[in-house]
Amino acid sequence: MARASARHILVEDQKSCEQLKKEIESGADFADLARKHSLCPSGQDGGELGEFGPGQMVPEFDRVVFSAPVGVVQGPVRTQFGYHLVEVTSRTK
Numbered sequence: 001m002a003r004a005s006a007r008h009i010l011v012e013d014q015k016s017c018e019q020l021k022k023e024i025e026s027g028a029d030f031a032d033l034a035r036k037h038s039l040c041p042s043g044q045d046g047g048e049l050g051e052f053g054p055g056q057m058v059p060e061f062d063r064v065v066f067s068a069p070v071g072v073v074q075g076p077v078r079t080q081f082g083y084h085l086v087e088v089t090s091r092t093k
Contacts, residue, residue, distance in 0.1 A: 008049060
């Protein structure tokens with residue numbers, strides 16, 4: 001079964017999410033931004049979510065994690081929790 005590891009930054013609105021993505025694309029450190037801005041408790045760990053399988057996260061999140069290229073920041077991804085930037089850090093099939 002497929003497994004993936006990912007990290008994310010959760011914010012309330014799309015505009016904030018897009019601004020953080022621009023900062024990352026300009027060289028800002030993902031983990032530092034997660035610690036400063038993420039509303040998820042995982043932010044304290046740089047946004048690290050650990051390893052998980054399909055169906056363990058909400059569907060919108062799963063679709064990105066199990067299809068996006070590894071190491072490329074994706075988003076904004078809207079879920080019931082807010083807006084996420086997601087980076088797949090590893091994936092196995």
